[in-house]
Amino acid sequence: MKNNIKIQTRNYGFYYGNTKVLADIDMDILKNSTTAIIGPSGCGKSTFIRTFNRMNDLIVNAKVAGEIKIDGIDIYKDNIDVVDLRKKVGMVFQRPNPFPKTIYENIVYGPRLHKRCTKQQLDNIVEVSLKKSALWDEVKNKLRGSAMELSGGQQQRLCIARVLAVDPEIILMDEPASSLDPISTQRIEDLIDELKENYTIIIVTHNMQQAARVSQKTAFLLTENIGEPAKLIEYDNTDKIFTNPSDKRTENYITGRFG
Amino acid sequence: MKRKNLIQKFWNYFLLFVTFIVVVFVLGIIIYVIIKGWPALSWEFITQKPAAGMREGGIFPAILGTLYLIIGTIIFSLPIGIFAAIYLNEYASKNRLTRIIRLSIVNVSGVPSVVFGLFGLGFFVIFLNFGKSILAGSLTLALLILPVIITATEEALKTVPNSYRQASLALGATKWQTITKITLPQALPGIITGSVIGIGRAAGETAPIIFTVAAFSQPNLPNSIFSQVMALPYHLFVLATQLPNAPEDMQWGTALVLLIMVLFFATIGTVVRTRSRLRRVNL
16 A cells, blocks of 8 residues: 555645745545645645745745655755656646647657757657547647647647657646536546556546546645635545535535535 | 717717827928928939039948848847836736836937937946947947837737737747747737837937948948948938038938838838737637
């Protein structure tokens, strides 16, 4: 069981300046599975997952406390190269954000940053990534067309393909379907289901049904009193969380009594 | 309801009228210069040296001088201006020092150009011993337009959505890779527009070059960056006020050539900008 743990957090806390927004989070995130992070708006779900690829470094005055280990290595130790970390931990954002370049250019952007590739290798990466993200059939004839002309759902799958092209081990998804229509959402969910075979996925979502559909483990974050940091209320198998939560607050939240 | 519509109509036409006045004046100036200057334009006028005490012949040395000054100004001002803007927008934290830097830049753009000329004379010509030269003139003009280029570049960088930067960083790009591969290409059209405006201004400035480079009469073509040269704006001033009985059409011809040169640079800027914008849309 121990070998299955991909990410480990211990006494994790997060500060904006002197304000503590997250506290005491201990979590073991399993390899090749999908973990959902749920909780009311503003409880720090996005802040939490942005810790894993250190995107929070961009925020002035942000501070991390405790330990976050990926494959047993503390990613906030000084000798960690953020570039290597972000290669390993990809991220899909809330709104599709393809570059205003061609579909092809979007996908090869990452690989080109990290190593010299021949045209053949790049072509291959593009095809494989697009197939993995279930977009290949729709765009194979317009790889040199603008990514901005795709629909929102297609753009989001392109963004997933762009992440896959860098060959990550972990994929962070910050409400990846929140700006999409139901059909596009369905496709993204199917995709997450396929990808978890080979990747460790952490998804933040507002949508309870979505968390129940796509994830194996669910974590519930909650700020109990205004001004206090959010805490991890419950973290368990998704089945259990949604059918028989052990904490009253989790039950209240998922049954829609607040949040 | 009726009254509202009337007021709406009034402002509609009023704004149109005001805009029209602007266009009329701009077109008026251009057309006037063309009509007055056209008769002077000839192959000889733009390729020959002045003759008969500058009352005959051409203005080729002044054209070449202005061209060199434009090129020199671009070489000095563009890299410094763009790098400074990148620093301010992408790297500098929002603290008091940054605010002071920004405020200084804005204020520098309010300094009269004749003061720049005097500074150029004191610092470049005398202190650094460049003499009255293309080098001293270009540096002075570059300083003059730096605020324009910095401000325009910063504005252009600000229009690039943060989501692009985040996507790039999240893929493992360094900050510098993100700037060179995503942010700068996106901001390019705006940077070009600002630079063209700045360079156009530098090309037409008279006061700074009187102090630092422009010769009353220097028919010999420059042979180094330390040469003094004639330049169109100053030559125009000389023909119009310093030279009794200078033929009037030569003055207007000189003005027309200067106008054409500035418009030429503006056109290059527009073409480059349109092409990079088209590429963005199509690709």
